[in-house]
Amino acid sequence: MENKKSVTIHDIAKELKIDSSTVSRALNNNPRVSAKTKKIVQDKAKEMHYQPNNLASNLRTQKSNTIGIIVPHITKYFFSTAISGIEEEAHKAGYNVIICQSKDSEELEAKNINTLISSRVDGILISPAIKTSKIDHIETAMKRNVPIFFFDRYIKGIETTKVITDDRTTSKELTLHLLEQGIQKLGVLAGDTKVSIYDNRVKGIYDAFKESGLNTESKLILQQIKLDVDDAHDAINNWVQNKVTFDAIFAMNDMAAIGAQIALQENGYKVPDDILVAGFSNEPIAKLVSPPITTVHQPAAEIGKLAAKKIINYIQESDTSILASETAVLKSELIIRASTEKKSTT
Known part of the structure; x- marks a missing residue:
């Protein structure tokens, strides 16, 4: 099998009867080369199946x-x-x-x-x-x-x-929305608060309670979980079985909110008539479940x-x-x- 040699800028220069430096500038869109020459060089490079040697270029510039x-x-x-x-x-x-x-x-x-x-x-x-x-x-x-x-x-x-x-701000806005619905106790399914985003979202919840003049000790229950469908489902089942009272759930991502909503419905609760459910992150599936889940869209x-x-x-x-x-x-x-x-x- 014939071993084809890679086409170089020197091969293109030889074909066009111009300097290799001009070919290099043309291929790198250098403003010193006219638009007409650039087109001629680029067309010839395409015709000859030229591939730039990025490795050699990277070694010269020390950039990859x-x-x-x-x-x-x-x-x-x-x-x-x-x-x-x-x-x-x-x-x-x-x-x-x-x-x-x-x-x-x-x-x-x-x-x-x-x-x-x-x-x-x-x-x-x-x-x-x-x-x-x-x-x-x-x-x-x-x-x-x-x-x-x-x-x-x-x-x-x-x-x-x-x-x-702005996790803290939007978490506060979501919590205020839930409190405005007249809820008596908020259940929060949080992620590990050593992680910045979950720490900020929990702080946003406390900000909302403080602004509303509410005591978090009697109005708030918070549990850190893995924040997936299964863990949220298990957490809600445990709360129900242990007769923990709450009338709203704020899960810190939408998959956990979906798991919580499924568990509530399996235990005979109606969402939102009996218990409100909110998530975070605006997963596409959050608007497809029944009922669609309130959430926060992040850009x-x-x-x-x-x-x-x-x-x-x-x-x-x-x-x-x-x-x-x-x-x-x-x-x-x-x-x-x-x-x-x-x-x-x-």
Whole structure:
């Protein structure tokens, strides 16, 4: 079988009888080359099936034009949407992406970072794992001059750029909405409050109670769970069996809200007539269950786009110190649906 040699810029230059430097500039869209010459060179490169040698270029510039992304779970709607936003912005700027998932494991997250460093990425966008308690692996990467920016979740104590949503504010708005329905006791299914997003959402609940002049000790029950359908289902069953009283549920993601709603219905409760149910994150399925679930829409794609813009700007900026510890907060939106709207008794 014939071993075909790769086409180089010198081959294109020879065909067109022009300098190799002109071919290189034309292929890199250099403004010093006329539009007419660019087209001639690019057409010839396409005709000859030219492929740029990115490895050689990367060795010269010490840039890979690649961003690493680490998310807890690729299959979750929020993260898959955020990844799409990152990819869109990265590709627009001429960057590739490498996607890893930690599965909410600190050990796997550390391996992901090492893999991305070995792949010579120019920067890493990460939403940290729930289990992450140490920060050595992140600090090691940053000491190697690989910038790490957080999106959605973040780790306190690490000075870097964060792109997040107003979790505390929207959690407060959702809680106020539930309290305005005249509920007597709120049951909260929270995630691990060592994680920034769940910590902020719990703080938002307390803010709402304080603003309403209510005592959380008598009006609030809070349990930290895994925040999936099964764990939420089990938590509600346990509350019912142990005769824990509540007339509204605030689950800190929509899958947990769905699990809670199913458990309530299986135990003979009507939603929302007997018990209100609210979630968070606006999963597509949340509006398809019966009744559709009140939730909070987070701008996942916009978070991804902004995080990508910021890390690319950081990579390309000669004086990066101005971007070292910025926090960008995007607004979320409360979406009220039938699961929290009691039928009028008048």
